[in-house]
Amino acid sequence: MSAVLAIAIKDLRQRLRDRSAIVLGFVAPLAVAWLISMAFGSAASFHTNVAVVDLDRGQVAAGFTTFVKSPELAKLLTVTSAVNAEDAKAKVAKGDLGAAFVIPAGYSDAVTSGNNRPITVLTSVDASIAGQVARSLAQSFTAQIEAVQLSVNAAVSAGAPAASVGQLAAEAAALRLPEQTITQPAGTKTLTAINYYAPAMGIFFSFFAIGFGARGFFLERNGGTLDRLAAAPIGPGTILMGKSLATFVYGAASLSTVALFTSLIFGAYWGPPLAVIALIVALALTIVGMTALVITAARTERQSEGFASMLTFGLVLLGGNFIFVGGAPEMVRTLALFTPNGWALRALTDFSGGADWTAVTTPLIAILAFGLGTGVIAFALRRRVVNQ
Amino acid sequence: MTETTDSFSPSTAMSQGTTMLDARHLTRRFGTRVAVDDVSFHVAYGETYGLLGPNGAGKTTSIRLVCGLLSAHGGEVTVAGMPVSTTEPKSKAQIGYVPQDVSLYPDLTARENLTFFGRLYRLSGSALRQRVDEVLELIDLSDRGNDRVESFSGGMKRRLNIGASLLHRPSLLVLDEPTVGVDPQSRHAILESIRTLGSAGLAVVYTTHYMEEAEKLCDRIGIIDHGHLIAEGTSRDLVSQVGKKDRITMSANGSLAAFAEACRSMPGIERVDIADSSVQLLTEDGRLRLAQVLEAASRTGTSVKSVEVDEPDLEAVFLHLTGTALRE
Numbered sequence: 106m107s108a109v110l111a112i113a114i115k116d117l118r119q120r121l122r123d124r125s126a127i128v129l130g131f132v133a134p135l136a137v138a139w140l141i142s143m144a145f146g147s148a149a150s151f152h153t154n155v156a157v158v159d160l161d162r163g164q165v166a167a168g169f170t171t172f173v174k175s176p177e178l179a180k181l182l183t184v185t186s187a188v189n190a191e192d193a194k195a196k197v198a199k200g201d202l203g204a205a206f207v208i209p210a211g212y213s214d215a216v217t218s219g220n221n222r223p224i225t226v227l228t229s230v231d232a233s234i235a236g237q238v239a240r241s242l243a244q245s246f247t248a249q250i251e252a253v254q255l256s257v258n259a260a261v262s263a264g265a266p267a268a269s270v271g272q273l274a275a276e277a278a279a280l281r282l283p284e285q286t287i288t289q290p291a292g293t294k295t296l297t298a299i300n301y302y303a304p305a306m307g308i309f310f311s312f313f314a315i316g317f318g319a320r321g322f323f324l325e326r327n328g329g330t331l332d333r334l335a336a337a338p339i340g341p342g343t344i345l346m347g348k349s350l351a352t353f354v355y356g357a358a359s360l361s362t363v364a365l366f367t368s369l370i371f372g373a374y375w376g377p378p379l380a381v382i383a384l385i386v387a388l389a390l391t392i393v394g395m396t397a398l399v400i401t402a403a404r405t406e407r408q409s410e411g412f413a414s415m416l417t418f419g420l421v422l423l424g425g426n427f428i429f430v431g432g433a434p435e436m437v438r439t440l441a442l443f444t445p446n447g448w449a450l451r452a453l454t455d456f457s458g459g460a461d462w463t464a465v466t467t468p469l470i471a472i473l474a475f476g477l478g479t480g481v482i483a484f485a486l487r488r489r490v491v492n493q
Numbered sequence: 494m495t496e497t498t499d500s501f502s503p504s505t506a507m508s509q510g511t512t513m514l515d516a517r518h519l520t521r522r523f524g525t526r527v528a529v530d531d532v533s534f535h536v537a538y539g540e541t542y543g544l545l546g547p548n549g550a551g552k553t554t555s556i557r558l559v560c561g562l563l564s565a566h567g568g569e570v571t572v573a574g575m576p577v578s579t580t581e582p583k584s585k586a587q588i589g590y591v592p593q594d595v596s597l598y599p600d601l602t603a604r605e606n607l608t609f610f611g612r613l614y615r616l617s618g619s620a621l622r623q624r625v626d627e628v629l630e631l632i633d634l635s636d637r638g639n640d641r642v643e644s645f646s647g648g649m650k651r652r653l654n655i656g657a658s659l660l661h662r663p664s665l666l667v668l669d670e671p672t673v674g675v676d677p678q679s680r681h682a683i684l685e686s687i688r689t690l691g692s693a694g695l696a697v698v699y700t701t702h703y704m705e706e707a708e709k710l711c712d713r714i715g716i717i718d719h720g721h722l723i724a725e726g727t728s729r730d731l732v733s734q735v736g737k738k739d740r741i742t743m744s745a746n747g748s749l750a751a752f753a754e755a756c757r758s759m760p761g762i763e764r765v766d767i768a769d770s771s772v773q774l775l776t777e778d779g780r781l782r783l784a785q786v787l788e789a790a791s792r793t794g795t796s797v798k799s800v801e802v803d804e805p806d807l808e809a810v811f812l813h814l815t816g817t818a819l820r821e
Contacts, residue, residue, distance in 0.1 A: 111612035115598070115605075122600050329596030333657070336560050336590035337613035338582040 108339045112347025113354065116321060120355055126317050130359035134310040138367050141302040152180070153203030153235035156187035156196065163213020169224065169246050173206070181238065190225070197227045203235025204228050206243060216250055219258070223247075300457040301450070303373035305426040307363030308388065308446045311356045312420065316413035318352040318396035323406035349393045357389035376456025380465040384449050387469050391445045391476030397483035420444045445472040513538045513573060513665050513696035519558050520567030528554040530720040531568070538664070541687065541697040543711030545704060545807065547817075551720040552700040553593060556667050559698065560590045572665055586614060589663030593670045595650040596657075599643035603634055603653055606642060607660060614661035624660055631686075632656040648679030655683065659690075666690055667698045672706065684710055704807035714807070718815050731810045738763060739779030740803040740812065741786060744771045747795035755789040766816065773812065779803075 120126045157170050174184050185202070187193035193205035207225040215222040224243045228236030325331040334344050364381060367373040375381045395416060403409035421427060423440045424447035430438050431454065441447030452468035514536040521529040529551045536542040544552045557563040559570050561577040561584070570577040575584035597606050607625045611617075616624055629635045632652040642650060655671060668687065672680045687710060691697050701707055707714050708728045715725045724731055745752065753765045753772050761782060764775035776782050779802040790797050803809065811817075 108613050108615075111609060115601070115609045118605070119598060119600055328598075329592045329594045330598060332557075332562055332592055333590065333596045333610065334613065335562050335579075336585060336588065337610070338585040338615075339613055340582045341579075 108337070108343045109347045109350060112334070112344060113350035116348060116351030117354060119321070120317060120351070123317075126313075126355070129310055129313040130355060131362050134306045134359070134363045135366050137306045137310075138299065138303045138363065138371060138373070141298055141306070144298070152183070153232065153238065154183045154185055154201065155235070155239055156185050156193050156202050156205040158187045158190050158193050158205060158207045160190070160210045161208045161212040163211075165213035165216045165250070166208040169206070169208060172246055173242060178242070190227075194227050197229050197232075200229070200231060202227075203232040204239030206239065216254075219254055221247070221250070221254075297457070299367065299371050299373045300375075301429060301454060303363065303367035303371065304375055304453045305421075305446075305450060307360050307367070308424075308449055309417075309421045309426045310363070311359040311388065311392065312395075312417040312446070313413075314352055314356040314359065314392050315396045315399055315417060316410055317355065318348065318392075319399040319403065319409035319413050320406055321351075322348065322400050323403070323409050327406060349397070352393050352396050353389045356392040357385055360385045360388060374457055376453055376465070377462040380452070380456070380462040383465055383469055384452060384472070387472040387476070388445060388449055391472055391479070394476040394479035394483065398479040398486075401483045401486035420446055423447065425450055442471070445475040448472050448475075511538050512536070513540075514542075514559065514698065515571045516555070516559055516568070517570075518568035519555065519565050519570070521554050521558055521563060522566050527720050529558065532717070532720070532722045533568070534715050534722060534725065536665070536696045536698055538696050539691060539694045540712045541691040541699060541710055543707040543714040544698065544700040544717055545702070545707045545714050545811075546700075546717035547702055550702075550717045552702075552717055553669055554720075555717065556590075556669055556698060556700055560588055560667055561585055562590075586661065587664045589658035589661070589666045591655050591658045591666070591668040591671050593673065595647075595654045597642050597650065597653060600641060602639050602641050603629065603645070604638040606653065607657055610657045611660045616661060628656045628660055631659070647674065648676055648682075651675050651679055651683060655686070663695070665696045665698070669700050670702070671699075672701070672703070704811070708807055716807075716811060716814060718811075723814050724810065728807060731807060732805045734810060734813065738775045738777060738805055738809065738813070740805070740809045741774040741776065741779050741783065742771055742801040742803065743774075743786070743790070743797055744799040745790065745795045745797045746770065747790075748793055749795065751793040752790055752795040755793050756786060759785060759789065764813070766812070768817075775809070775813065 155173065157173060159166050159170060170184070172178075173182060187196060187202075187205060190207045193202065193207065196202040197205050205227040207227065209222055209225070212222050212224070224247065226236070226239045226243050228239060322331075325334070331344075335341070364375050364385065368375060376384075396413075399409055399412045399416065403412050424430075424444035425433070425437075425441050426446055430441045430447065430450075441451070448468040448471040452465045455464040512535050516535065517533050519529050519532045520527070532551070532555055534542065534544075544555060546552050554563065558565050558568075559572075559577065561570070561579050561581060564579045572584045572587045575581070575587070577584045577588075598609070601609070604625055607628055608621060611621045611624060625638075626635070629638045632655065634649060634653060634656070637645070637649065642653065645653065651671065655668070658666065666687075671687075672683055675683065684706065687697060687699065691712070699707070699710060711728070713725065713727055714731060715722050716731070717723070724734065749767050749770070749772055753767050756762050756765045756772070756774055759782070761778070762774055762776045764773075766773045774782075774786065783800065783802065787797060787800075
């Protein structure tokens with residue numbers, strides 16, 4: 106067995122005996138991915154209960170009730186009744202209802218006479234999505250009424266007889282407002298929470314390999330075993346390669362395990378297997394480069410832990426492992442492109458959207474360039490470590 | 494440790510008296526401080542060479558240079574005729590290095606530690622397993638081979654620390670103060686095993702600041718202070734340099750300076766030093782001078798608490814050469 110392999114196996118054996126390395130590298134990313142899957146898993150099938158309190162009993166109010174009870178909204182809403190506004194408010198506060206509509210008395214008369222009165226939407230902070238949906242529905246109905254009023258007023262102004270107002274209004278109401286927006290995914294698939302957060306958490310926790318690798322180096326130096334390695338007939342390059350190999354294997358194993366388990370258990374889609382393997386290899390190489398950088402920059406074990414934490418959290422915050430940067434401002438999206446994890450997540454979200462393996466090319470180059478850059482800086486600073 | 498000379502036999506068979514280690518004009522600086530200044534010494538096969546000096550004298554730096562762990566700013570080292578440096582790994586196969594601190598992996602077992610270090614010296618397969626068993630036997634840890642090092646006592650760790658450097662049957666064993674912080678029983682065992690190693694044909698370099706260890710163990714001794722090798726020879730040679738003078742050490746209270754001055758004016762007193770609350774005198778026939786010295790103490794108002802008269806030894810040699818006690 107070569108000395109490089111002997112050093113790598115020894116390092117990995119030590120790491121496997123360190124419970125924190127097992128937890129952070131393998132258990133935590135799976136647990137966090139599972140939690141996120143549980144938290145966001147039901148987002149695609151949103152449903153809520155609402156109530157309509159009709160204090161008006163007029164034609165237009167009845168139209169609103171018919172509107173919210175329409176078959177198109179049946180998947181989204183279950184409409185129940187409430188005795189009065191106070192009853193509805195209590196049910197919303199208790200959580201029995203996601204939201205409630207209160208149509209004031211005289212609403213229909215006001216609408217037909219051209220004087221709009223608002224529909225009150227009762228919401229709760231505990232059901233913010235239900236509240237937003239209810240507000241949108243009320244606004245949509247009000248917009249339709251305003252469109253009808255506008256049409257009738259325009260017809261009357263153009264000389265239509267006053268006697269035909271009722272008929273005109275009925276005809277205008279039969280017409281629907283044109284669609285304002287159309288949502289159409291660019292790819293063939295949609296990005297789900299697990300598809301994003303499984304790799305995001307996997308990459309985040311794999312970055313802890315930087316801290317383990319750097320700390321391991323300083324433990325060897327402080328414990329005198331690094332001297333013992335240097336006293337052997339193997340040369341400093343062998344020691345460096347052995348330690349780098351251990352860090353690479355740990356980082357790649359951590360990411361691969363998370364990819365495999367989140368795919369098999371939680372149904373996460375990472376992308377075409379070969380492209381994902383290429384990304385994992387590139388990220389693991391970058392972890393090696395960043396570990397070398399931390400070792401050369403730090404003077405003590407404690408300092409190395411601090412630098413590794415700063416680097417890890419700085420990268421995951423900028424790269425979008427905690428928040429989806431696709432929906433963030435331009436500056437945040439640009440900053441993410443300065444991180445290897447940002448590029449990796451970009452490729453993986455493209456895969457989730459249905460992109461083919463070619464989407465990995467640019468991210469792969471960017472990640473490897475980052476790894477090479479950190480490695481070159483570490484090499485330039487090597488004399489800080491090898492004080493010979 | 495079990496004394497089995499076969500297990501210690503060095504890998505390179507050479508006759509005793511042939512130079513194994515040759516260190517010439519070694520110099521090493523750390524910033525502006527010169528840690529080792531033009532130090533030269535050589536060690537033959539089967540010889541045990543002691544580097545004796547106080548803490549910070551340059552012992553560890555010297556042997557780090559010898560083992561190729563540090564690059565020299567001047568001079569050169571050869572082991573078995575091959576140059577040693579930080580960039581010359583080949584010659585390191587001849588050296589067994591025992592660091593001052595226990596340098597093992599506490600989360601690995603004794604067997605795993607030895608196997609790992611053996612692999613670094615290109616041992617493998619059944620040869621490695623057999624050698625690991627031999628070394629475990631040698632250091633009396635056969636029954637603890639599968640226990641993690643973190644569960645070992647200090648003495649057991651020290652033994653394993655030495656064992657790890659013997660796996661590849663080195664021709665030169667370099668030990669950096671291996672008995673620091675060791676209980677008397679383990680210390681005795683370590684010294685005995687090193688003596689056995691020397692008699693088995695290994696060249697041994699042993700650094701210490703315990704002069705009694707150097708006296709008992711080493712064939713030749715180099716005294717190092719402030720980075721300079723100030724004397725070298727057998728224990729007998731070195732002691733003869735102080736001319737068979739006795740050393741009187743008096744622990745006392747009062748005006749030590751006045752007492753020391755009074756002693757200096759006495760005939761036959763060659764040297765007087767004050768260290769902490771004691772006065773050390775170098776003289777011929779110390780026991781005969783004692784009454785005269787005590788009378789001087791009384792005259793100067795010095796209250797003597799204890800008196801010790803030592804025949805010449807390495808401590809006296811060191812005092813003679815440097816003007817300070819070895820353990821200061």
